[in-house]
Amino acid sequence: MTASIQIFDTTLRDGEQSPGASMTREEKLRMALQLEKLKVDVIEAGFPIASVGDFEGVKLVARTIKGPQVAGLARASAADIDRAWTALKPAGDRARIHTFIATSDIHMKHKLRMSREEVLAATARAVAHARNLTANVEFSAEDATRTELPFLARVLETAIGAGAAVVNIPDTVGYTLPSEFQRIIHYLRENVPNIHRAVISVHCHNDLGLAVANSLAAVEAGARQVECTVNGIGERAGNCSLEELVMALRTRNDLMPFQTGIDTRQIMASSKLLFSLTGMMVQPNKAVVGENAFAHEAGIHQHGVLKEKSTYEIMTPESVGLSSNNLVLGKHSGRHAFRERLVHLGYALDEAQLDKVFGRFKSLADRKKKIYDEDLDALVLEELGPNKKRYKLIQMSVTSGSFAAPTATLEMRVDGKVRKTAVIGVGPVDATYKAVTQLTGSNPRLKHFMLAALTRGTDAQGDCTVRLEIDGRMVVGHGVHSDIIVASAKAFIDALNRYAAIEERMKVTY
Ligand code: KIV
Ligand code: ZN
Numbered sequence: 001m002t003a004s005i006q007i008f009d010t011t012l013r014d015g016e017q018s019p020g021a022s023m024t025r026e027e028k029l030r031m032a033l034q035l036e037k038l039k040v041d042v043i044e045a046g047f048p049i050a051s052v053g054d055f056e057g058v059k060l061v062a063r064t065i066k067g068p069q070v071a072g073l074a075r076a077s078a079a080d081i082d083r084a085w086t087a088l089k090p091a092g093d094r095a096r097i098h099t100f101i102a103t104s105d106i107h108m109k110h111k112l113r114m115s116r117e118e119v120l121a122a123t124a125r126a127v128a129h130a131r132n133l134t135a136n137v138e139f140s141a142e143d144a145t146r147t148e149l150p151f152l153a154r155v156l157e158t159a160i161g162a163g164a165a166v167v168n169i170p171d172t173v174g175y176t177l178p179s180e181f182q183r184i185i186h187y188l189r190e191n192v193p194n195i196h197r198a199v200i201s202v203h204c205h206n207d208l209g210l211a212v213a214n215s216l217a218a219v220e221a222g223a224r225q226v227e228c229t230v231n232g233i234g235e236r237a238g239n240c241s242l243e244e245l246v247m248a249l250r251t252r253n254d255l256m257p258f259q260t261g262i263d264t265r266q267i268m269a270s271s272k273l274l275f276s277l278t279g280m281m282v283q284p285n286k287a288v289v290g291e292n293a294f295a296h297e298a299g300i301h302q303h304g305v306l307k308e309k310s311t312y313e314i315m316t317p318e319s320v321g322l323s324s325n326n327l328v329l330g331k332h333s334g335r336h337a338f339r340e341r342l343v344h345l346g347y348a349l350d351e352a353q354l355d356k357v358f359g360r361f362k363s364l365a366d367r368k369k370k371i372y373d374e375d376l377d378a379l380v381l382e383e384l385g386p387n388k389k390r391y392k393l394i395q396m397s398v399t400s401g402s403f404a405a406p407t408a409t410l411e412m413r414v415d416g417k418v419r420k421t422a423v424i425g426v427g428p429v430d431a432t433y434k435a436v437t438q439l440t441g442s443n444p445r446l447k448h449f450m451l452a453a454l455t456r457g458t459d460a461q462g463d464c465t466v467r468l469e470i471d472g473r474m475v476v477g478h479g480v481h482s483d484i485i486v487a488s489a490k491a492f493i494d495a496l497n498r499y500a501a502i503e504e505r506m507k508v509t510y
Contacts, residue, residue, distance in 0.1 A: 174207025
């Protein structure tokens with residue numbers, strides 16, 4: 001019999017805590033629906049007491065999602081737990097309260113200013129309080145891997161004694177090594193007398209690039225729930241990457257006979273959707289979901305793969321939802337072929353969305369002969385982006401070159417009103433950005449700007465990603481167009497819209 005590993009997805013909570021990854025309520029729901037398709041066991045939807053927006057997001061996910069359990073994070077206090085429960089209640093018996101407290105000396109002394117005995121008492125109180133609301137209680141010992149082991153064992157024994165069904169061992173600062181983490185899990189299994197009454201979970205951060213390795217090591221040592229995020233997003237260097245963990249378990253089932261319930265064919269669609277919602281790029285060489293993960297450039301590799309796939313391919317592109325079919329669409333392609341292609345790429349659009357994207361496809365096909373999958377991704381993702389936009393680019397033109405002063409002329413809709421301006425800059429992007437800031441009345445700092453070709457060929461669309469700092473908050477924006485300056489303007493405006501949506505979300509009342 002192969003043991004099952006529960007996949008606890010925290011993309012919408014720990015993932016969302018990474019700079020620039022904030023999502024609106026509706027975006028969270030869209031991602032949660034995709035996680036449901038991916039068949040994760042638990043969706044951690046947010047930290048309800050952290051903000052009104054987070055509370056609303058968790059509530060919406062709890063009300064809508066029908067398959068996976070829905071978890072909400074709460075510190076070890078009655079107020080936090082009650083707030084989480086109010087948001088989670090609509091999920092009924094699939095609602096999970098996830099409460100935590102730090103247990104390492106360094107956190108207890110400098111952050112909590114609590115003694116060990118006080119932390120033990122708070123653990124017992126918090127878990128018992130949550131247990132009065134639901135039997136589905138998870139307890140996390142924050143910074144567990146830097147906690148003195150006999151004390152960690154006492155904390156877990158207390159949590160299980162008070163009713164925790166799952167005990168989570170976070171490597172909060174991504175400090176542990178695989179062999180060390182295995183020893184910690186073994187130690188806990190041997191030294192927590194009631195450990196058999198709870199599921200052991202692990203939650204690894206990637207500061208040393210070891211989150212997946214540490215999680216796998218923990219599974220070998222007896223952990224049966226792994227906490228992870230799509231594309232490995234998360235605080236600092238991120239969390240354990242869901243797709244890497246799941247594909248490692250699947251590919252090396254000979255050495256690690258464990259199964260997950262994940263529908264791996266939904267991996268690419270999940271990765272792409274997250275990118276579109278947050279604008280957080282996936283590095284091209286990222287395992288499993290990176291653009292190059294299945295590209296065999298070197299002649300010797302191509303030759304081998306063409307003769308016999310298994311020479312260089314340890315998993316198939318189809319198994320993660322990547323199509324092997326490089327069918328190219330063009331201006332004569334009909335709605336039927338277009339729809340088929342989108343379904344193949346993992347997109348499920350309703351008729352109204354399909355109509356809009358098909359219209360955009362036709363106008364792109366007038367400008368560009370061959371439409372590749374990457375172009376389709378960009379079209380769909382633009383359509384799926386936030387609906388209520390404060391700022392919209394109506395039209396623009398730019399003059400630049402080696403003798404003319406770079407000038408951008410822009411027409412935008414700002415809060416429903418049409419505004420126009422013409423601005424001179426150091427270069428065409430500078431002129432464009434100055435025009436946008438003038439029309440929108442915003443004053444962001446451009447922290448990062450990246451331009452790439454979306455596909456091959458000189459007629460490829462430009463793919464621009466920007467990162468802006470506005471009032472101390474990072475926002476990412478993304479824009480695609482066959483003119484690279486228009487792509488840059490769209491990316492800038494996209495980031496401003498995301499910021500506006502986040503600001504709006506903070507105002508929601510309940
Ligand atoms: O990294 C961490 O310790 C956490 C806990 C709240 C589970 O995210
Ligand atoms: Zn974490």
